[in-house]
Amino acid sequence: MAAQEDAAGARLWAMAHLGTPMALRVAATLRIADHLAAGARTAQEIAGAVQADPGALERLMRHLAARGVLTRGESGGYALTESGEALRDDHPSGMRAMLDIETWTGRAELAFVHLLHSVRTGEPAFPLLFGRSFWADLADDPDRSAAFAARMGAEVLTRAPHIVSGYDWGSLGHLVDVGGGDGSMLISLLNGHPGLRGTVVDQPETAAAARRALALAGLGDRCDVVAGSFFDPLPAGAGGYLLSWILHDWNDEAAVAILRRCAQAAGGGGSVFVVENCGVDGETPHTAMDLRMLAYYGGRERGVAELAALAADAGLGLVAVHPAGALSILELTPG
Numbered sequence: 001m002a003a004q005e006d007a008a009g010a011r012l013w014a015m016a017h018l019g020t021p022m023a024l025r026v027a028a029t030l031r032i033a034d035h036l037a038a039g040a041r042t043a044q045e046i047a048g049a050v051q052a053d054p055g056a057l058e059r060l061m062r063h064l065a066a067r068g069v070l071t072r073g074e075s076g077g078y079a080l081t082e083s084g085e086a087l088r089d090d091h092p093s094g095m096r097a098m099l100d101i102e103t104w105t106g107r108a109e110l111a112f113v114h115l116l117h118s119v120r121t122g123e124p125a126f127p128l129l130f131g132r133s134f135w136a137d138l139a140d141d142p143d144r145s146a147a148f149a150a151r152m153g154a155e156v157l158t159r160a161p162h163i164v165s166g167y168d169w170g171s172l173g174h175l176v177d178v179g180g181g182d183g184s185m186l187i188s189l190l191n192g193h194p195g196l197r198g199t200v201v202d203q204p205e206t207a208a209a210a211r212r213a214l215a216l217a218g219l220g221d222r223c224d225v226v227a228g229s230f231f232d233p234l235p236a237g238a239g240g241y242l243l244s245w246i247l248h249d250w251n252d253e254a255a256v257a258i259l260r261r262c263a264q265a266a267g268g269g270g271s272v273f274v275v276e277n278c279g280v281d282g283e284t285p286h287t288a289m290d291l292r293m294l295a296y297y298g299g300r301e302r303g304v305a306e307l308a309a310l311a312a313d314a315g316l317g318l319v320a321v322h323p324a325g326a327l328s329i330l331e332l333t334p335g
Contacts, residue, residue: 023063024087025106028099032061033080033087036070040077097147104144105151108134111295122251124298134296139203149206153184156244160188162325163244163275170195172239172271177201178230178262179246183210187217198223199235230258234265241266244275248289249299252310259314263334272316274330278303282321282328304328 027033030050035041043058050057065072069084080087086095100106107130114125126134138145163185169175170193177186180200190198200210200223207227214223226235231254234241241262247255262272278301279285285301293299302310307330308318316332323329 019063020067023060023067024069025099025101025109026060027064027069028087028096029101029106030057031089031096033084033096034089036078036080036084037088040073040079042076042078044076104138104141104148107137107144108296109292112291115291115295118294118298122294122298125295126297145205149182149209153182156181156184156188159244159275159325159327160185162327163329164188164192166322166324166327166329167273167331169193169240173197174199174238175240175242176235176238176265177242177244178234178258179243180210181206183213183217183223183225185242185244186210186223187214187219190219190222191217196222199238200225201228201230201234203227203229230261232261234261236265236267237270238265239270241270241272242275243273245277247274247299247307247310248276248293248301249297251298251300255310256313259311259316259332263315263332266334268334270334271319272311272332272334274307274311274332275324275327276302276307276330277326278307278328280326304330 030052032046032050035046035049043061044054047054047057061070061078062072064070064084065078068081069087070078071081072078085091086093087099089096097103098105101110108126111125111129114128117123117128118125124134126137130137138148169189173195174197175186175189176199177183177189178201180186180202183200186198186200190196200207200214202210204227207225211225214220214225228234230243230246243258243262247258250258259272259274266272277286277289283303283305285303290301293301304318304321311318311330311332315334317335319331319333321328321330
């Protein structure tokens with residue numbers, strides 16, 4: 001019995017111990033894997049290049065070797081294991097940038113240190129750590145802002161085929177992509193439905209990127225771009241208003257405000273479409289992402305029933321739920 005209790009404690013400690021996750025993130029930030037990719041090298045040899053204390057770097061790398069990320073030879077030289085290869089900047093997984101503490105993702109992940117605050121209050125942890133909201137912090141750094149937009153655009157490419165085929169978007173005539181980022185989703189929808197016209201609404205810098213992307217895609221004659229916020233009045237009279245992976249960034253009050261703006265713009269003749277990852281059965285959102293939304297923004301992952309309840313508060317009724325791969329497309333109408 002004592003052995004079982006010890007094993008249970010060890011398993012919990014393995015999950016809870018912060019040392020290894022932070023060691024990986026520091027290694028990613030210092031680009032240690034890129035320096036080792038050319039061949040085994042000692043911590044002393046690369047310390048200057050990564051601007052680290054040689055002794056402290058040696059201790060970090062020894063720990064990563066103990067965890068199977070690096071190997072350490074008898075002469076003290078380190079090399080990458082198969083797992084460690086994923087920390088190279090050119091690795092197709094893109095993991096190095098995700099773990100880099102100085103990128104938007106790695107920086108935001110540090111908010112988990114204050115998860116207790118979020119659980120006690122329901123508020124985001126990011127402002128407690130950095131003194132301002134995630135969005136204000138992102139807007140203040142052009143490089144992080146551009147990286148965020150690029151990452152969102154890349155994720156759209158994996159979701160887009162399911163969304164494009166998940167509904168007859170062409171029947172709407174005109175679709176407004178609310179918070180449409182760099183235009184990646186609208187480009188996919190316009191290409192998949194030749195009779196469709198579109199509009200992207202997003203913040204000024206992002207709207208400018210969307211305008212360029214749509215022009216490069218040869219779709220400038222079928223779409224326009226409006227610089228603005230989804231908390232303000234939206235272009236009215238379109239057949240549909242799309243919120244793709246938008247509402248999970250916001251708490252219930254803000255989500256209702258966004259939905260209400262869409263309902264107002266849709267009027268009596270338009271529909272609102274909410275795309276979220278509601279789980280296979282529509283009611284089991286991804287738990288890790290849910291905590292991430294809480295810590296970063298104070299947002300949350302929601303099931304269909306929760307989204308429908310928010311929509312009702314905004315004057316929208318649920319008409320149908322259309323499957324789109326792992327995602328759900330909620331079709332809502334005013335009234």
